[in-house]
Amino acid sequence: MKNSNISQKAGFFILFLCMFITLFFLGVLLYFIISKGINAISWEFLTSAPSGGMTEGGVAPAIVGTIYLTFGAIVFSLPLGLACAIYLTEYTPDNLVTNILRISINNLAGVPSVVFGLFGLAVFVKYLGFGVSILSGSLTLGILILPGIISASREALTSIPQSFREASLALGATRWQTIRKIVLPASLPGILTGVILSIGRAAGETAPILFTAAVFYMKGYPNSVFSEAMALPYHIYGLMMEGTFPEKQSQIAYGCALILLLMVLLISAIAIYFRQRQRRIYNGK
Amino acid sequence: MKQKIKEEIYRCIFAVLAFSSLVFLVGITLTLLTQGLPLFREVSFMNFLAGTDWYPTYDPPDFGALPLIASSAFVTLGAMFVCVPLGIGSALYMNEIAGYRQKSFLKPLVEILAGIPSVIYGFFGMVAVAPLIQRIFNLPTGLTALTGSLVLGIMATPTVASLAEDALSFVPNSFREASLAVGANRWQTLVKVVMPSAGSGISTAVILGISRAIGETMTVLMVTGGSAVIPRSFFQPVRPMTSTIASEMGEAVFGQLHYNSLFALGLVLFFTTLFFNIIAEYISSRYRLKLGMGR
Known part of the structure; x- marks a missing residue:
């Protein structure tokens, strides 16, 4: 009897330790980047372009580029993902076709991000001739976040009571009228949550835009969907790997990392807060 | 009647769009195959998988991917x-x-x-x-x-x-x-x-x-x-x-062996x-x- 109590205490302690170590590591990461990055950030850092051979100035073009790329990705994948989710939940019963679609969505979600980059390079940049551009990058990122948007939308749609x-x-409404007037409005918060999470994902991805959209430095700001763009995550990579003045550049990289981190954390915190609330409403908790 | 046709059109649109992820998955597979397989005209498949030297820019180049695969596994x-x-x-x-x-x-x-x-x-x-x-x-x-x-x-x-x-x-x-x-x-x-x-x-x-x-x-x-x-x-x-x-x-360089080998x-x-x-x-x-x- 006593033995089993001791082993329970020991076991619980080990599990607590696992949880603690996990959060500890991540706490160290957050502390490190926040404490060192905060010195780099100023109004000028956020609003001016890099200067002095990437050792001075700000990162405004990279912020703008990331916003363009992310926005483009959402514009592309939201209609597609939503349509797919609507078809799977509203139009078809469980059958072979939906099974195949479900499996392909799951597998698309598991494709490594650098492979999306290869696909984007071969198809959008070379084959369709979009070149290294915001368009190519957005489309590549859009395909990357598509499975996430579909799953989130499906979860939102299936949570609407039958x-x-x-x-x-x-009352005589047709299926489409029902979807448009009843199902979609009711599931909107859930769908938005999925979209917000995808924004966070797209903003932070680097590998897919390496060959499709991003450049380390450009003059001015992108002026069409066919221009190249600077992007925050790629900028961090560039500053660390391609720099000629590591000392000065790593300071800027800290600043970039902090901005990106805050952007992504804020975005996903908002989404997860909404999702918790949503689930609580429907689970009646 | 008109309503019915409209309904059917919407259904079709959704059905077509629903296949997008399958299309992309197949598209990714085909792209990798068409861009990657040309490598094996020059380098045998076994030499690629089991070769121990990766010097893609040397002349003549070596495309032995075993170190890379082993590194990933490691x-x-x-x-x-x-x-x-x-x-x-x-x-x-x-x-x-x-x-x-x-x-x-x-x-x-x-x-x-x-x-x-x-x-x-x-x-x-x-x-x-x-x-x-x-x-x-x-x-x-x-x-x-x-x-x-x-x-x-x-x-x-x-x-x-x-x-x-x-x-x-x-x-x-x-x-x-x-x-x-x-x-x-x-x-x-x-x-x-x-x-x-x-x-x-x-x-x-x-x-x-x-x-x-x-x-x-x-x-x-x-x-x-x-x-x-x-x-x-x-x-x-x-x-x-x-x-x-x-x-x-x-x-x-696009279209060259090194490019193919990365695919x-x-x-x-x-x-x-x-x-x-x-x-x-x-x-x-x-x-x-x-x-x-x-x-």
């Missing part, structure tokens, strides 16, 4:  | 030693020990941490972990397989924890109650009842973690140093497949992760059936 649909259909 | 294996115990331990803690309040704080926190971009982990590895490793083990450089494994492991931990926690939450409470009712304490219940019944769900989480770690690019690109030799110890620089693709694509590496990477994902998929669908759930 009785909502039945009530609407019983 | 770093991933190392990362597993970090993220499997920590991830599963954290998941068990969140689901079995933490109270409702604590859990509703921990789980979102872990999910948020899982969303930190890999380039930030890479950066952290370069500026914080690498110098530490260099000093502790007295090495010529801190950018080693060990650094890569550690950083990759830390990075994958929240993902594994989150997935494993999902698997644990699928175990019906009646299982736990039955075990406690016959006099087992909470630890015995956890080890003898909860873990075995969530076993396949947890292994799915681990397999997905492995597949993510193999495909991870930026972290390993920044912290593993990048020398293309077959790794013999954790204290030397290595060059996994992903970082080879990312760092060499810039200098590879061939992508092909190896793609099929490896696909293999792991399909296994995970298979296990998880059986697991769900076992616990009496639908898909």
